[in-house]
Ligand SMILES: CC(=O)N[C@H]1[C@@H](OP(=O)(O)OP(=O)(O)OC[C@H]2O[C@@H](n3ccc(=O)[nH]c3=O)[C@H](O)[C@@H]2O)O[C@H](CO)[C@@H](O)[C@@H]1O
């Protein structure tokens with residue numbers, strides 16, 4: 554069987570400049586939010602990644618006219634009425650398809666969609682999304698691998714989330730903007746992407762406030778929302794991946810567009826490990842040239858804690874640091890599958906359930922490895938950049954889900970990397 558992957562010759566410190574793309578996790582939600590109006594919306598700085606392309610096709614299956622009108626610029630215009638069933642095979646490949654439920658509940662009130670899939674990093678139930686939508690007045694049934702939602706009248710209410718789920722918070726915000734009365738989402742997720750969605754909804758004419766805190770208040774409006782133009786925030790997880798790539802190769806990078814305020818937890822841990830990170834006018838500058846790094850333990854948490862989406866890359870970095878670090882994964886139950894691939898490269902990591910204990914420094918050597926998921930794949934790329942000799946990182950489709958122009962950006966920073974197909 555043919556395997557698509559990255560061929561990486563490691564050992565070269567990265568140097569130069571990388572521009573951070575627009576945020577995947579904001580782009581997908583803003584695209585879904587355009588279902589709330591039949592007017593045209595334009596979003597700039599959208600990353601050209603597989604998930605965005607999948608969302609374009611999913612939306613198009615619901616009757617949205619969606620097209621690139623220039624590099625990074627997407628124009629979207631939802632039909633009136635919307636279709637009721639997005640393409641099953643696409644929905645099954647992308648977890649973020651669940652974000653259709655909120656805006657559809659608010660707009661057309663009917664959808665039948667396949668149960669969304671995505672990377673295998675542990676169970677990802679939808680109970681918080683579905684219970685929240687039900688308390689706003691939607692009828693929701695899950696049967697035979699499908700979700701069926703019918704909503705005639707939504708009414709504002711108080712919703713308390715058991716956990717600050719990013720996706721559930723966003724879905725409920727989108728549903729509530731057209732509900733009758735006031736909705737307050739308590740224990741809401743505080744991620745910057747939630748704030749970005751709030752700003753986008755405000756630009757569409759919605760009355761929503763509080764995002765970034767744990768209580769979001771939405772005053773429903775029965776008037777339709779309108780189209781808007783928007784420039785997307787930079788991807789903080791991509792930026793963090795580049796920070797760690799500079800650190801693991803003991804290199805020096807300037808990250809144009811990276812936002813220090815979105816990356817406080819990652820920057821603090823990097824500094825504790827001995828990496829220099831400075832704010833500059835264009836973004837961030839990171840340097841680990843000639844440095845011996847020390848082990849730093851982390852525990853993943855909802856924002857503003859250390860992001861789970863940077864946990865695998867952190868484990869890879871800790872393999873090259875002196876001492877023992879303990880990495881606790883508090884969000885997902887199976888996000889250490891990449892570790893067995895790092896073993897092939899010479900890492901000393903013990904995993905017990907949600908805890909990984911990394912002993913370093915180990916000398917990494919190039920190997921043939923397989924990305925098990927998006928960020929696990931990023932961890933393997935980082936390890937391969939630091940390893941002696943050549944690595945093949947298979948499963949590149951996982952990486953292409955979330956990293957725009959990955960090979961090009963790495964090569965521009967001096968990495969010896971090519972995308973290849975292997976028999
Ligand atoms: C497209 C997107 O934005 N993806 C991000 C989003 O995912 P996503 O929105 O799916 O993440 P959530 O915050 O909802 O999930 C976090 C945890 O809550 C649990 N949960 C969630 C919903 C629910 O109804 N019931 C439930 O138990 C999940 O199983 C998981 O263990 O936030 C995650 C946490 O920062 C990131 O890792 C993902 O990259």
Ligand SMILES: C=C(OP(=O)(O)O)C(=O)O
Pocket residue numbers: 648649671672862927928955
């Ligand atoms: C888990 C991730 O994404 P998704 O929620 O789209 O699967 C991620 O970006 O690391």
